[in-house]
Amino acid sequence: MNTYNGMPARELTDVQWRKSRRSNSTGNCVELAELPDGSIAVRNSRYPDGPALIYTREEMRALVLGVKDGEFDSLLV
Template sequence: MKHTYNGMPAHDLTDVSWRKSRRSNSTGNCVELAELPDGSVAVRNSRFPDGPALIYTRDEMRALVLGVKDGEFDSLLV
């Protein structure tokens, strides 16, 4: 796998398994995540799977998930 960086084309991330939430709707309006060999996590837009991927560390993803669980981003859904 090539060196990973934020904004790299998602199709350059080979040999990864992209996962989508079960809550994703039939029109594909969701993000997909993939664990990378170095333990970081890639995120892409499911509607544009060959578009850019954002790369996050485990600590960054942990902070996001815990914030979501705590309701810190609920105001973005209304």
């Protein structure tokens, strides 16, 4: 599979999209999928055919650890 940042998410076949249990009932969710090469795709659940952002595992690890450390809490105020 040839993946690129911003590709239509519908072109990512044979992937399992997952969203947080904390997602709200109005469908405002971010979904993630592991790709065959180990990278992670991200899409907006309201636009499942829209663009997918592709990140390396290292980039996702940095994001998750930053979230856990509270580095982005000021964005939620």
